Amino acid sequence: MNLNEWFQKGLTVEEYLHSMKQNKEEMLTIYEKFHLTEEDQTKLSPIKDQNLRVIALSEDWCGDALLNNPILMKIAEAAGMELRFVLRDQNLELIDQYLTNGTSRAIPIYIFIDEEGNEAAVWGPRAPEMQALVTERRAGLPDQDAPDFQEKQMAMYKQLRETYLTDARIWQTVADSIISKLL
Structure with a gap:
C-alpha cells in the first residue's frame, strides 16, 4: 500500500471544508476557539524538520471527527505538516488497514507519513481520556433491548456533542494526545 x-x-x-454537508459550522467553531499553548508550539517546533504529512481518514457526519479534526488542523499548521482528508466510506481499502481493535472502521484515523510515504505515527479515533468518557457514558445506558x-x-x-463543542479542556486533552504520538 503506497501511502x-x-x-x-x-x-x-x-x-474538505467545501465538500462538508454536516458539522461544518461546529467544526469551524472549535477551530476558531482552540489555540495551541506556547508549550505545545515548542514541542511541535522540531517536528517541522521531519517534513511529515498527514492523511486524515474522516467523514463529516462523525462526532469524533467534529472534535478532533479542527485540533489536528491547528497542530498541522504549527508543525508545518500538509494535511489531506480521505473519506472513509469511499476508501474502505485504506480504513481496513487501520481498524480499531482489529474490527471497527472507527474514525478519524490520522496517518502521519514522511517524504517517502513511510508511516511515522498513527493516531485515532479518540484520545484515551475521551474513550474513557464515552465508555463511562455508555455504561449508563439501559440494555440495548x-x-x-x-x-x-x-x-x-x-x-x-455539546461537551465536545464547549469544553476547552477536552480540546487540550485531544491536542496533548495527538502531539504525544509525534514526539
Whole structure:
C-alpha cells in the first residue's frame, strides 16, 4: 500500500471544508476557539524538520471527527505538516488497514507519513481520556433491548456533542494526545 498515493488522492483542507454537508459550522467553531499553548508550539517546533504529512481518514457526519479534526488542523499548521482528508466510506481499502481493535472502521484515523510515504505515527479515533468518557457514558445506558435504549443513546450523544463543542479542556486533552504520538 503506497501511502504517498493515498495522500495525493486526499482532499486539501479547503476542499474538505467545501465538500462538508454536516458539522461544518461546529467544526469551524472549535477551530476558531482552540489555540495551541506556547508549550505545545515548542514541542511541535522540531517536528517541522521531519517534513511529515498527514492523511486524515474522516467523514463529516462523525462526532469524533467534529472534535478532533479542527485540533489536528491547528497542530498541522504549527508543525508545518500538509494535511489531506480521505473519506472513509469511499476508501474502505485504506480504513481496513487501520481498524480499531482489529474490527471497527472507527474514525478519524490520522496517518502521519514522511517524504517517502513511510508511516511515522498513527493516531485515532479518540484520545484515551475521551474513550474513557464515552465508555463511562455508555455504561449508563439501559440494555440495548430496552424500549428506551434508542432515546437514551441519542440523548447521550447529544450531550456528548455539546461537551465536545464547549469544553476547552477536552480540546487540550485531544491536542496533548495527538502531539504525544509525534514526539
